[in-house]
Structure formats: structure tokens, C-alpha cells
Amino acid sequence: MLRTQNLQIRRGRKTVLTDITLELKPGEVLGVLGPNGAGKSTLLGALCGELKADHGNIWLDEHELSHWIGALRAQRLAVLPQVSTLDFAFRVEEVVGMGRLPYQSGRVRDDEIVAAALNAADAGHLHGRSYLALSGGERQRIHLARVLAQLWPGEAGQTLLLDEPTSMLDPLHQHTTLQAVREFADRGAAVMVILHDLNLAARYCDRLLLLEGGRPVALDTPERVLRPDRLQAVFGLEVLVQQHPERGHPLIIAR
Amino acid sequence: MRLSTRVAALCVGLLASHHVAATELPQRWVSAGGALSEWVSALGGESKLVGVDTTSQHPEALKALPSIGYQRQLSAEGILSLRPQILVGTEEMGPPPILSQIRNAGVQVELFSAQPDLPALQSNLQHLGKLLGAEDRASKLFESYQQQLDQQKVRVTKAQLSLPSPGVLVLIGHAGGKPLIAGKDTSADWLLQRAGGHNLATHTGYKPFSVESLISLDPQVLVFADRALSGEEARAALFKENPILSSTRAAKDGRVIQLDPTLLVGGLGPRLPDELKKLSDGFFPGTADQ
Amino acid sequence: MTVLVKPRALFIGLSLLCLLAIWLSLALGPVSLPLLDTLRVALRMIGLPIAPDGLEQAELILGQIRLPRTLLGLAVGGVLALSGVAMQGLFRNPLADPGLVGVSSGAALGAAIAIVGGSAFGGLPEAFGPYLLSLCAFLGGLGVTALVYRLGRRNGQTNVATMLLAGIALTALAGSAVGLFTYLADDATLRTLAFWNLGSLNGASYSRLWPLLLISAGVALWLPRRAKALNALLLGESEAGHLGIDVERLKRELVFCTALGVGAAVAAAGMIGFVGLVVPHLVRLLAGPDHRVLLPASVLAGASLLLFADLVARLALAPAELPIGIVTAFIGAPFFLYLLLRGRA
Numbered sequence: 004m005l006r007t008q009n010l011q012i013r014r015g016r017k018t019v020l021t022d023i024t025l026e027l028k029p030g031e032v033l034g035v036l037g038p039n040g041a042g043k044s045t046l047l048g049a050l051c052g053e054l055k056a057d058h059g060n061i062w063l064d065e066h067e068l069s070h071w072i073g074a075l076r077a078q079r080l081a082v083l084p085q086v087s088t089l090d091f092a093f094r095v096e097e098v099v100g101m102g103r104l105p106y107q108s109g110r111v112r113d114d115e116i117v118a119a120a121l122n123a124a125d126a127g128h129l130h131g132r133s134y135l136a137l138s139g140g141e142r143q144r145i146h147l148a149r150v151l152a153q154l155w156p157g158e159a160g161q162t163l164l165l166d167e168p169t170s171m172l173d174p175l176h177q178h179t180t181l182q183a184v185r186e187f188a189d190r191g192a193a194v195m196v197i198l199h200d201l202n203l204a205a206r207y208c209d210r211l212l213l214l215e216g217g218r219p220v221a222l223d224t225p226e227r228v229l230r231p232d233r234l235q236a237v238f239g240l241e242v243l244v245q246q247h248p249e250r251g252h253p254l255i256i257a258r
Numbered sequence: 259m260r261l262s263t264r265v266a267a268l269c270v271g272l273l274a275s276h277h278v279a280a281t282e283l284p285q286r287w288v289s290a291g292g293a294l295s296e297w298v299s300a301l302g303g304e305s306k307l308v309g310v311d312t313t314s315q316h317p318e319a320l321k322a323l324p325s326i327g328y329q330r331q332l333s334a335e336g337i338l339s340l341r342p343q344i345l346v347g348t349e350e351m352g353p354p355p356i357l358s359q360i361r362n363a364g365v366q367v368e369l370f371s372a373q374p375d376l377p378a379l380q381s382n383l384q385h386l387g388k389l390l391g392a393e394d395r396a397s398k399l400f401e402s403y404q405q406q407l408d409q410q411k412v413r414v415t416k417a418q419l420s421l422p423s424p425g426v427l428v429l430i431g432h433a434g435g436k437p438l439i440a441g442k443d444t445s446a447d448w449l450l451q452r453a454g455g456h457n458l459a460t461h462t463g464y465k466p467f468s469v470e471s472l473i474s475l476d477p478q479v480l481v482f483a484d485r486a487l488s489g490e491e492a493r494a495a496l497f498k499e500n501p502i503l504s505s506t507r508a509a510k511d512g513r514v515i516q517l518d519p520t521l522l523v524g525g526l527g528p529r530l531p532d533e534l535k536k537l538s539d540g541f542f543p544g545t546a547d548q
Numbered sequence: 549m550t551v552l553v554k555p556r557a558l559f560i561g562l563s564l565l566c567l568l569a570i571w572l573s574l575a576l577g578p579v580s581l582p583l584l585d586t587l588r589v590a591l592r593m594i595g596l597p598i599a600p601d602g603l604e605q606a607e608l609i610l611g612q613i614r615l616p617r618t619l620l621g622l623a624v625g626g627v628l629a630l631s632g633v634a635m636q637g638l639f640r641n642p643l644a645d646p647g648l649v650g651v652s653s654g655a656a657l658g659a660a661i662a663i664v665g666g667s668a669f670g671g672l673p674e675a676f677g678p679y680l681l682s683l684c685a686f687l688g689g690l691g692v693t694a695l696v697y698r699l700g701r702r703n704g705q706t707n708v709a710t711m712l713l714a715g716i717a718l719t720a721l722a723g724s725a726v727g728l729f730t731y732l733a734d735d736a737t738l739r740t741l742a743f744w745n746l747g748s749l750n751g752a753s754y755s756r757l758w759p760l761l762l763i764s765a766g767v768a769l770w771l772p773r774r775a776k777a778l779n780a781l782l783l784g785e786s787e788a789g790h791l792g793i794d795v796e797r798l799k800r801e802l803v804f805c806t807a808l809g810v811g812a813a814v815a816a817a818g819m820i821g822f823v824g825l826v827v828p829h830l831v832r833l834l835a836g837p838d839h840r841v842l843l844p845a846s847v848l849a850g851a852s853l854l855l856f857a858d859l860v861a862r863l864a865l866a867p868a869e870l871p872i873g874i875v876t877a878f879i880g881a882p883f884f885l886y887l888l889l890r891g892r893a
Contacts, residue, residue: 053786077792084786090640091782091837101780105792163677309867327868329744330736333750334869335613338605339578350736355751363608463734 011058027193029159034208041214077105102152120152159191290347293527348372398464406531414454417542424478426455438464453537457471480508483519569855578866585763616752627809629850633822648891650692653722655814658688660729663697689811747873748820775839822880
């Protein structure tokens, strides 16, 4: 389990993130919300070890995160960044196959997992294509398939961190992506996902963390976090909160 | 033994040794050095040359021979493909591993001094003479060369009694552009001193000058050598690319002398005395027949 | 882009090409040797009992001149191509070239110091000369690369973008230093310097060859083992890190292998350009960017290409020789322009 206590990150003299105490529980999808500059990506960066914390430590299970190295860490923690730059004409399955780097599972098993991960990301039909020939949204799904393959099939003890995985996707694929993430969590993995879309967050996340100016404003279920007064205070947007007619989760409508 | 028998024995011995020496003389020559090629030709060995380097431009016939490239960057296999028996060159010849490869192939490799002085020339000529079987001719050539140089010296000393040594600058250019000035310790400097001139450049080696320096030195005589052009073309190109030269005393007085650039490399060559004479004619006008 | 050639076919094809290049490099040259003689000498060299009569010249030409030259060409071509792949991986850019980390300009500077400085001290003892030149070039290449690497490091991490800029700056600095030496040189050393800058496989000998062979073999055996890690590095440094790769160590290895390999190649044969840039491109065009194929294939392709270039260098102006750097630039530059125009680069 990935957790942190009293995490604080400073950049120069400015405190960009503070007072974060968090546990990513197995089987749970934690959504991170907040306006631009609230510190969401900073939080993700700290949790995956890219940013050094000025205060507070990150633990993965019984050890500090920094003590985990190499393949052992990669088998438990996967990170999908917001943007990926790959300028070489790999084939789709080769890119997804890189997710299997930390393992010695053998060619056959790797190919099976790659295919399954591509299907989960609804990109099975892109098999055999060149990465450079894909659109931005298709590339994003390939990278999702890659991190899914890295933790396939997903189980307790594994953590998946995603930074805005739906930013370039059309409405259908926004849902299929989060559905795949949801299924991962249902199999036992812990997931943290940064989202901009409040409704997607409300539908797919078990808990939400609302950040503003580097501070945690709320950490609770979607029903309790997504309140009109709170949302207006944080986002500056007047909203109505209703219940989804079929599913029951909060539905946020701008006024 | 009777006298006639002795004489007969002596004649037979001489003939025999001469015959033996002749069959041992190398017949296929490759030369890497302009001056050396000229001396070989002067000693009558031109027909034996099967390949020469890029600096061997005289006599004209040599230009038609296969070129072995630049003397410091020779190719072993290239030279061996000409099936030579001997390779001659100055100590500038190289690269060294190539020379050992050529020696290992059974080719005689002879190195000659490139020092521009008479003792070096004498030993070079003696050596060449031996290799060509023209020792007499070699010593005669050297004697006349020495004579010419002595005459040159006398003429210059005499001229310097009545006329001052002119301030000279030697410019080496390529199609007129970006000329380098010859300083001390260059062969150009050696030439102009022997011709009685005074080199206004005090640096060493061949270096480019700023135009201002050229004008401030204001030479009385300009000597120029062009690697690409010759004759009137070269002269025209020099002034076209460097118009500022026209404001020097030398240009205004028409004292601009052309020099053959091939004389500047590889030691003393056969055409040198004539070129020295030409330079002295230009440095001390009116003393030509003294 | 679909892969045009399957790996197995590619390796077979490149191996055959390489063997052809080796054979032509041994069989052809300014001295025309009868084919039968060449065959007999070749068989003798691998130990078969064949009578040596009439083969002296062939043995000399083949054993002392052409064989070391062929080996030199194989090693230099292979290691330059390999370093090109390494640098294109390090900078995650298919336009990268080993010279970006300063190793070529550093080697040129080392050579300039040896050539001009040596003559200033009244010339080096002849036995020393070639070794000192190679050593200075090698140390120059390593020195400048080490400096570039050091400048790119901060807080225990190597910033590739900073390294790139440092490489550009140091290359310019080394270039102006070489310019200064050029100015100070006399005519003779100037020529030597100019020819060294054009590269040549001329004068290859076994005694000077073995350090390069050792280093090339080492680099050629080491880098392909990091093929999967190199693939992941192309995703990005943090992505590769999250996949479990020690990215700092990998970057260090890439810089080190390039410095060693290119430094040794330049020390042995002068500056030969375009091989590190063009060969990886060619192989990618045929077989895709997977380093598991790209690395070994580039070694074969680079070695073959250089041997073919050397054939042109030796035969075009025989009995004189064209510096090989001219040939590789002549072929490489137009090809590179073609790639750019086609939009593949």
C-alpha cells in the first residue's frame, strides 16, 4: 500500500503542497480534483518518487519508497504521465510490450498480456499499427495499455497512478478507460487518478481528494465532497448537484 | 706479370664491374619530391620514372605519369602497383608505417635531405648519381651548380655596393586570393636573401597579414607565387583579389616579380640558379649583365 | 510504418553483405592480384597447408596491407555505427550523432596538439610519432566528453538537454583551439593536420590495431545487452525509471561507450563522419527502431559501409588515395538530405 503522512513539497520559497496525509487502499479508486495549479501533478510526482519531499515520507508497504529499486518496484507501482513523447516508429504492441520489462514471464505470456491490455484500453484494433501514425487520443490509450500490462492483471499490493488519462479522449473512450481502471481496482489494485471532469470522478471513484492551492480541502466519498458550496468556493463555478437517474452518484451541472 | 696483361686484366675488371653495377641499378623509379624528380631527370633518369608525387611538376613530361598522391600521405599498395624497384623521397615522405611496408615488399627506399644548403645537395647528387650510374654527370652538375651560385653571390655583393638591398615581401596565394606572407626560416626567405633582398616580414613560417600591415611595410619589391595560376593570369588575379596592393611602392614602380611556387618545397632544385638570377635582376635593376 | 524486413532476413542479408565487403576489401586494390593467389593466401592464413611458392607478393599485400586495413575498417565502421545508435537513444532523437557529446572535436583537438605541438618540439622520435598521435586523440576525446558529462550533471542526475548544450559549446571551443593550432602550424604540419581531419584507413598495422579491436569488441558485446533498456529510454527518462530501469546508470554507460568507442576509432583512423548518423537511420528504415535488432544490425551495416567506402577511397584515384572521410561525407550528406526531404528523419 502506498501511503504518506504530512507530506510537504516546496519549490524555492513557495510551498506548493502541504498537509497531505493519504493512504491508497487496495481495491479503491481515489480521484484527485482541483483547479489548475492546485498541486495535483505535484502530488502524483511525489507519490511516485519523481519529486523529493521536503517533509514527510512516502511508504510503499513496509519500506520507504526510495528503498524500492528496479524491477521489484516496477512490479508494484506503475505511473501514467500526462504526456508522452515517443519519436520513434515502434509498433503498438512493442510499446505496450515495454510494460512487461520488469518481468521474466516469457514471450508467449507477454503477448497474451499485451493483447488483453490493448483490449482493456479499447485499442485492440490498433494492433500492428505504427505508433507515430496514431492520433493523440489513440496514443494515450496505448500508454494506458502499457501501464495496465505492467501490472496485469492487477491485484492487491499493486498501485496505479494516472495523471489525467482522459484528457485527449472522446466521450466513449473516457468511459472505457475509466471502466478499465475500475476493473483493475476491483481485482485488488490501488488506483489514484487525477481528473478534471467532475462527473467522471463522481461516477468512477470511491473517494475524492479535493485540492486547492496545495492544501487538501476534502477527502471523502463523492457525495460528501461534491457539494455546491464547496465546489463554488474551490472552482469559482456555480453548480447544481443532482443524483444520476440510473446510477445514483452525484451529477454536477453548471448553472 | 707483364704490363700488357696487367692492363688487359684491369680493363676486363673495369668492364666487368661496370656491367655488374649496371645490372644492379634500379630501373623502375618512383619519386616523392619535386626537386628530387627534377634532379633525376637532369641526371638522365627521366625514362626510369614510373610514378611521381603531386609536387613533381617539372619537367612537363612528368605530369603525364601516374600520381602517387601527396608525399606525406602515400599509399603502400598504390606505389607497389607500379612495380617499382626504388622509391626516392625526402625525409618529409610518409607516413612512416607505409615506408616499412614498401621496404618489406623488396623495394629499395632511399631518403634524401630536404635541407636547402649546398652540402646536402652535394651528398644528394652523389647518392642519386650512384643509383643512376651517372656519377660523373652528377659531380659535373654539382660543380656547375656551385659555380652558378658563386657567380650569383658575386653579382649580388657587387650590386649591393652601388644599390641598397630592396625591402621585399613574398606572397604565396591561390588564384590571387588570401595570400600568405613568407617569413623567416622559409625557403622563400632563403631565396630572396640569396638574391640580395631584405625580407620585411619578421615572423616565422607562412602567415596571413592584415591589409594594413602590408601597406605599412610598403615593400619596394613584391614577389608573388600562385599555386593555381601562372603568368599574366596570376598577376591579374593577385591585384584583383587584393586591390590595396596597387598602392604599394612596388606596384607603382612596376617591381612585381613572379616566382615559381614549386621551387619552395623539397630542397634545392636545378632551376634555382636561373630563378635567383631573375630575382636579382628585379632587385637590382640595371645590373643584369654584371 | 510496417517493418519492411524481418529480423532474421535482415541479419542474414547484412551478414552476407559484410562478408562480401570483407572479400572485396581483400581481393581488390591498386595492385591487381590474381584471384587464385588471393584464395590460396586466404586459405593459408586460416592454416591450410598450401605451398607458398610464388605467393610472396600476394602474402605481403594481403597479410601486411589489406588484412589489417580490413580489420580496421570493420572495427571503425562497427563502433561508429553503434555509437550513433547509443547517442540517438540517449538524446531520444534520430538526428543525434556521436559528435554531440564532444568526443570528435575533443579528439581533433588532441590530434592538433600532438601534430603541431610535436613539431614545435623539434619533431617526435619517429617510433613514437603515430602512437603519440593516437593517444593524444583518444585522451582528447575522452577528456572533452568527460567534461560535457560533468557539466550535464546536477544533484546526481544527468540532464540530457544541458549535456547537449554543453556539447555544442565545447565543440565550438575545441574548434577554435584547433583553429589556433592551425594558425601556429607551419606548412608541413598544416598538411598533416588537414589530412588527419579527413580520415583515412591508410597505414593500418596490427600493432596499432589491437587497442581499437579490443575496445570495439567490448562495446559491441556490451551495448546489445542493454537493448530493452534503450527501448524503454525512448519513452522518456521518468517512464523508463518507472519501468524499473536504472536510468542514470544507463545514461552513464551510453556516454562512456560512445567516448571510448569513438575516441578509439578517431584515434586510429582520423575523423570519419556520417557513419554514426546515417547507418542507424538506414537500419531503422528497414527493420524498425527496436534496439534488439537495431544494435547488432548497425554493427554489420556500419562495418560493411565503411569497407565499401574504403574501396572507393583506394581505387578512385589509384595509385593515390582519397581520404575516406570525403567518401563517407559524399555519400552520407546527400542521403541524409534525402531522408529529411522524405520526412522520415
